[in-house]
Amino acid sequence: MSHSVSRREFMNLLSATFGTGALIQLGSALSLLPMTAKAASLSLAAPMPGKGKVVILGAGISGLTVAWELTKAGYDCTVLEASNRAGGRVFTVRSGTVIDEIGNRQVCDWDNEPHMYFNAGAARIPSTHRNLLHYCKELGVELEMFINESKTAYMQDDNMMGGKRVRNGEVSTNVRGFLAELFAKCYTTAQLNEPFTESESEIILGLIRQFGDLDRNKMTYHGSSRAGYVSGGLLDHGVEKEMIEFKNLMKSRLIGNTFTANEGETGPMLMQPVGGMDMVIQGFTRKLGDKVIYGAPVVGVQIKENGVDVAYDHDGKRHSISADYCFNCIPAHLMTGIPNNYPEDYLTSMRSIRRGEAYKSAFQAKYRFWEDEDIYGGISWINAPISQIWYPPQGIHKAKGIILSAYNFGGGMVFTKMSQEERVEAALAQGEKLHPNYRDVVEKPVTIAWHRMNHMLGCSARWGSGFSGWTDEVQTLFDRLQQPVNGRHYFIGDQMAYHGAWQESAIASAHWALEDMDQRVRSMAAQA
Amino acid sequence: MKHSLLALTLAAGGLSLNAAAEMDTSYYNDHYCTTCHGADGGGSEGVQAPRLAGMEPWYLKRQLEHFRAGIRGTHKEDFQGTEMQPMAAKLSDDSIADLVQWVGTWKYMPTPVTIAGNAEAGKALYATCASCHGTSGEGNAALGAPALAGQNDWYLVTQLQNFKAGYRGKDPQDTYGAQMGPMAASLADEAAINNVVSYINTLGR
Numbered sequence: 001m002s003h004s005v006s007r008r009e010f011m012n013l014l015s016a017t018f019g020t021g022a023l024i025q026l027g028s029a030l031s032l033l034p035m036t037a038k039a040a041s042l043s044l045a046a047p048m049p050g051k052g053k054v055v056i057l058g059a060g061i062s063g064l065t066v067a068w069e070l071t072k073a074g075y076d077c078t079v080l081e082a083s084n085r086a087g088g089r090v091f092t093v094r095s096g097t098v099i100d101e102i103g104n105r106q107v108c109d110w111d112n113e114p115h116m117y118f119n120a121g122a123a124r125i126p127s128t129h130r131n132l133l134h135y136c137k138e139l140g141v142e143l144e145m146f147i148n149e150s151k152t153a154y155m156q157d158d159n160m161m162g163g164k165r166v167r168n169g170e171v172s173t174n175v176r177g178f179l180a181e182l183f184a185k186c187y188t189t190a191q192l193n194e195p196f197t198e199s200e201s202e203i204i205l206g207l208i209r210q211f212g213d214l215d216r217n218k219m220t221y222h223g224s225s226r227a228g229y230v231s232g233g234l235l236d237h238g239v240e241k242e243m244i245e246f247k248n249l250m251k252s253r254l255i256g257n258t259f260t261a262n263e264g265e266t267g268p269m270l271m272q273p274v275g276g277m278d279m280v281i282q283g284f285t286r287k288l289g290d291k292v293i294y295g296a297p298v299v300g301v302q303i304k305e306n307g308v309d310v311a312y313d314h315d316g317k318r319h320s321i322s323a324d325y326c327f328n329c330i331p332a333h334l335m336t337g338i339p340n341n342y343p344e345d346y347l348t349s350m351r352s353i354r355r356g357e358a359y360k361s362a363f364q365a366k367y368r369f370w371e372d373e374d375i376y377g378g379i380s381w382i383n384a385p386i387s388q389i390w391y392p393p394q395g396i397h398k399a400k401g402i403i404l405s406a407y408n409f410g411g412g413m414v415f416t417k418m419s420q421e422e423r424v425e426a427a428l429a430q431g432e433k434l435h436p437n438y439r440d441v442v443e444k445p446v447t448i449a450w451h452r453m454n455h456m457l458g459c460s461a462r463w464g465s466g467f468s469g470w471t472d473e474v475q476t477l478f479d480r481l482q483q484p485v486n487g488r489h490y491f492i493g494d495q496m497a498y499h500g501a502w503q504e505s506a507i508a509s510a511h512w513a514l515e516d517m518d519q520r521v522r523s524m525a526a527q528a
Numbered sequence: 529m530k531h532s533l534l535a536l537t538l539a540a541g542g543l544s545l546n547a548a549a550e551m552d553t554s555y556y557n558d559h560y561c562t563t564c565h566g567a568d569g570g571g572s573e574g575v576q577a578p579r580l581a582g583m584e585p586w587y588l589k590r591q592l593e594h595f596r597a598g599i600r601g602t603h604k605e606d607f608q609g610t611e612m613q614p615m616a617a618k619l620s621d622d623s624i625a626d627l628v629q630w631v632g633t634w635k636y637m638p639t640p641v642t643i644a645g646n647a648e649a650g651k652a653l654y655a656t657c658a659s660c661h662g663t664s665g666e667g668n669a670a671l672g673a674p675a676l677a678g679q680n681d682w683y684l685v686t687q688l689q690n691f692k693a694g695y696r697g698k699d700p701q702d703t704y705g706a707q708m709g710p711m712a713a714s715l716a717d718e719a720a721i722n723n724v725v726s727y728i729n730t731l732g733r
Contacts, residue, residue: 082563100556102560102563102614103613103614103615103616103617103618105618298567299567300567332574333574333575334575336572336573336574337562337564337565337566337570337572337573337574337577338566339567339568339570351574417604417610419614452614454560454563457563457564457575
């Protein structure tokens with residue numbers, strides 16, 4: 001870098017690096033992180049005499065939350081679950097697990113060991129998700145730390161460095177060095193809007209130097225030991241890795257991930273339950289026992305003046321249940337296929353929600369090959385449909401491990417439309433760009449196409465068209481569906497939160513519904 | 529109910545996922561229809577899966593066989609068809625017979641009207657359809673033409689669009705589809721399709 005950079009050039013460079021949208025997204029992601037209110041301690045009133053029968057449709061985490069809270073308050077709850085397991089998209093795959101994809105049923109035959117599991121849906125618990133953490137504590141779900149970002153994991157992009165894999169730490173160190181040098185140049189050319197005193201300037205320049213590991217005198221970047229050594233460092237002098245020119249790194253749109261992966265909701269500390277995310281679900285179902293009826297698909301919902309009638313199939317027979325209140329977390333796109341007497345505008349809202357398309361897959365690794373490469377967790381990024389490889393933070397130094405071989409949240413249909421054989425071959429062909437011996441060291445694939453999973457047929461709900469965001473029209477549809485019908489039927493789940501695909505969102509929607517119902521109950525009790 | 533009709537074996541790229549392990553498969557069978565097609569096969573707009581209740585057994589069997597063989601549901605633009613096809617690909621003859629019998633136990637329920645078209649204009653267009661599908665849209669088994677009356681109108685629209693665009697009915701083995709393609713192509717545009725389906729909506733069932 002030999003010439004000074006103007007402010008305009010600086011901004012242009014910044015947006016060229018990450019994309020303007022990316023910068024805005026990062027900014028809003030950081031400032032708009034949903035604030036979790038006080039930790040969950042609902043104080044629900046006891047039911048009015050003879051008015052305490054509740055039916056909950058779906059044993060996803062929102063339904064289980066409602067069942068548990070209302071049971072504690074003295075209500076008589078029944079949970080109807082279409083599948084033979086609770087949890088919905090909180091789903092852990094381990095030895096013997098059946099993956100009930102329509103048209104592609106799989107049975108997992110991994111080694112049967114406690115650390116050999118794969119969280120095929122929800123997989124991370126941010127430390128800010130207080131309500132979920134509250135239930136983990138209350139239900140005795142043991143937690144451990146989850147690692148989202150590793151500096152020793154890789155980034156690979158055919159457009160960058162001739163397709164050579166680069167350690168995340170090399171990417172982030174060299175990008176920071178470049179940015180810091182830019183900052184320093186911008187600053188010394190006095191093109192910032194805010195004037196600072198000399199002593200303040202010293203602090204700022206010190207910070208910039210520290211941010212990018214710049215040369216102390218010239219404030220220029222020539223590489224950093226933060227990127228790791230090629231050799232030595234302990235008994236020999238360390239040989240630093242050669243600096244990677246920013247113009248080489250900027251060929252990949254992925255480089256910003258080395259910063260964002262460790263910020264906001266995916267920043268530390270993240271947690272996971274010991275043994276699999278479904279330990280959260282088991283925490284609830286242990287408490288609820290036979291209140292949960294499995295293999296009980298709902299076949300009709302009729303809302304009446306003072307309650308809700310629900311028909312369901314179970315053990316080859318049709319049953320019905322009359323309840324005072326109904327909480328429903330059946331995915332909206334499935335609910336439209338179940339006879340009901342919902343108001344037309346309520347149904348219109350349901351019909352407007354589109355099905356999420358997330359896709360994940362995993363392999364059993366014959367040995368923990370990533371540990372031989374200094375990787376003990378975190379994510380490798382690749383500019384290919386598999387998008388990510390996750391290394392398990394659990395089971396360190398054990399013989400084998402389960403490795404996430406693809407996670408495509410927004411564009412999972414690429415894989416969903418493939419046969420099982422094609423999905424596996426794609427994961428191998430793309431994954432071996434990150435690990436050249438991949439094909440030889442992984443086995444026993446499982447694939448989770450949420451769009452095709454039985455009783456689910458979609459990942460997190462998509463409100464509005466595409467990713468265009470939240471319009472007034474969508475807001476109206478959402479608001480309508482959030483309101484109960486007759487004060488008796490509540491639609492819940494992460495589909496009824498602004499921030500889908502998190503367990504905390506599903507719990508928040510359940511709490512909203514419970515508090516609304518509780519107010520109505522208290523008001524009726526006061527009038528009685 | 530036929531259990532364990534599916535071999536629980538998937539070979540994938542040389543990586544075998546072969547786990548006839550000790551697991552309880554009694555819950556699992558081929559009775560997946562209602563997840564997509566709605567309770568008692570009444571159809572589900574949310575996943576664009578049509579009503580099966582009341583469908584003619586011969587037509588249902590033929591379509592399942594077509595899906596299984598890849599005659600239908602393999603064109604990548606036929607999105608709903610490509611969702612159905614892998615499901616049917618796993619079915620045996622016995623399983624198809626079992627499913628057709630199961631579907632036959634569902635009672636037909638009227639489908640809601642969701643298409644806004646000009647039924648009067650559609651009536652004239654329907655004259656062509658009537659020659660095979662019957663003047664009341666009741667279908668004609670001898671001609672291999674299924675009933676149209678009472679089917680979800682959004683489904684009829686999608687299928688007419690698919691036939692018109694060649695996403696359905698182009699497979700050389702799909703002789704009925706080959707007849708249907710040019711018929712759909714004769715409908716000038718989206719409005720014409722909506723009009724004729726609106727007319728079918730008036731036929732009742």
